Amino acid sequence: TRFVSGRTPTTNAEAFERALLVTPGGVNSPVRAFRSVGGTPVFLASGRGPYVTDVEGTEYVDLVGQWGPALLGHAHPSVIAAAHAAVDRGLGFGAASTGEVELAELVLDRLTLGEGHAERRAIEKLRLVSTGTEATMTAIRLARGATGRPLLVKFAGHYHGHSDALLSEAGSGIATLGIPGSAGITPETAAQTVVIPYNDEAALAAVFAAHGDRIAAVITEAAAANMGVVPPKPGFNRLLADTAHAHGALLISDEVMTGFRSTAAGWWGLEEREGMPYDADLTTFGKIIGGGLPLAGLGGRAELLDLLAPLGPVYQAGTLSGNPVAVATGAAMLRGAGPEVYEHLRRAARAIGDGLSAALAAEGVEHIVAWAGSQFSIFFRADAPQNYAEAQDQATWRFGPYFHAMLEHGVSLPPSVYEAWFVSAAHDDAAIDRVLAAARPAARAAAAA
Numbered sequence: 001t002r003f004v005s006g007r008t009p010t011t012n013a014e015a016f017e018r019a020l021l022v023t024p025g026g027v028n029s030p031v032r033a034f035r036s037v038g039g040t041p042v043f044l045a046s047g048r049g050p051y052v053t054d055v056e057g058t059e060y061v062d063l064v065g066q067w068g069p070a071l072l073g074h075a076h077p078s079v080i081a082a083a084h085a086a087v088d089r090g091l092g093f094g095a096a097s098t099g100e101v102e103l104a105e106l107v108l109d110r111l112t113l114g115e116g117h118a119e120r121r122a123i124e125k126l127r128l129v130s131t132g133t134e135a136t137m138t139a140i141r142l143a144r145g146a147t148g149r150p151l152l153v154k155f156a157g158h159y160h161g162h163s164d165a166l167l168s169e170a171g172s173g174i175a176t177l178g179i180p181g182s183a184g185i186t187p188e189t190a191a192q193t194v195v196i197p198y199n200d201e202a203a204l205a206a207v208f209a210a211h212g213d214r215i216a217a218v219i220t221e222a223a224a225a226n227m228g229v230v231p232p233k234p235g236f237n238r239l240l241a242d243t244a245h246a247h248g249a250l251l252i253s254d255e256v257m258t259g260f261r262s263t264a265a266g267w268w269g270l271e272e273r274e275g276m277p278y279d280a281d282l283t284t285f286g287k288i289i290g291g292g293l294p295l296a297g298l299g300g301r302a303e304l305l306d307l308l309a310p311l312g313p314v315y316q317a318g319t320l321s322g323n324p325v326a327v328a329t330g331a332a333m334l335r336g337a338g339p340e341v342y343e344h345l346r347r348a349a350r351a352i353g354d355g356l357s358a359a360l361a362a363e364g365v366e367h368i369v370a371w372a373g374s375q376f377s378i379f380f381r382a383d384a385p386q387n388y389a390e391a392q393d394q395a396t397w398r399f400g401p402y403f404h405a406m407l408e409h410g411v412s413l414p415p416s417v418y419e420a421w422f423v424s425a426a427h428d429d430a431a432i433d434r435v436l437a438a439a440r441p442a443a444r445a446a447a448a449a
């Protein structure tokens, strides 16, 4: 029992010191470590509404939002009540339960377009899994199983979880750590993924001209947000669908981050303008549909989804899949996310993004705020990037000092220049004002860097 002290750490420094002894890098997901911004990560003890509190009792306005799920804010009463009620009935059964059906119905209903679109409801069935990684991994296996083809096309700077096929030139932690991919993936596996630049029509045409009859699928973030926010050029998602379909390949729209936040059913209207996700053959969801607990899913036309076991030859399974507590919190989250939530998100995000931008401008810091619906991030460069190379071409060194000044003034940002920022329905005027109060000192820190 050498490691067990019997005492919970009460400072961030002590927590990190102890974590480093028992956990690689002191964290269970690399983006939580302050590798690119330096310093000691804060260890959070609780969250409520727009705020989180660390083990030292310091409260922050939170713009991480659990990396997406906290759409209604932390510990929203209806979500917590649903979780409690589910917990009281048992933590899981490893057998079918009705909550799974109800969550699938809720998700599919929300993705049904209005009048005149009903017959184009491309998402007919949903398989629930536990993480976004599993959802995209399964979508790829399904695409290969359906087409009998080997290759996958992905975009540089897009992140789809950490399965072998998807780590080449990925965004998120791979971008933050500045590495091209991961060790431990065989060259044979890596060769099955062709990586091309985002928003690049010529590269897309070229890859299909060269390998068209061997491509099983193109996978894309519906609006890229793992290299900072880089939305698709108008018409690009539509082009992806049309190009894939012209060659007998499938389009996988990864909506793990954007789904029910900014694109699919997020009332941003991207699906109307871009044919997303309705012209995608497979769509992956996560984060919000689990309400903050481990839950994700993949959906598509019945004929495709029915290729999964037990009906079809594509195998996929999970002990914890469709966990009753997770489906209950997910359902409560979706029930609470009406149009007014999205309207609030949009206004709160604009107020914060515009305020931070004004402060940076006042300090003479070159920057641009990039938007996809209510999701945004700041790039320290003059114009909005269209791809990963441009996203990397910025004054990245300004971010560490900016981040720490924000933290010192009570605002918690994602600890990487390559991550999107998240607001919630709970970010009220008081929380927004606290962020704006931190804007000027943070801008000064960025200017001095």
Ligand code: PMP
Binding pocket: 067, 130, 131, 132, 133, 134, 136, 159, 160, 161, 162, 172, 221, 226, 254, 255, 256, 257, 258, 286, 287, 296
């Ligand atoms: N796809 C996208 C677009 C994501 O942003 C993420 C995670 N941020 C994933 C997939 C992976 O999800 P998870 O971390 O739940 O495995």
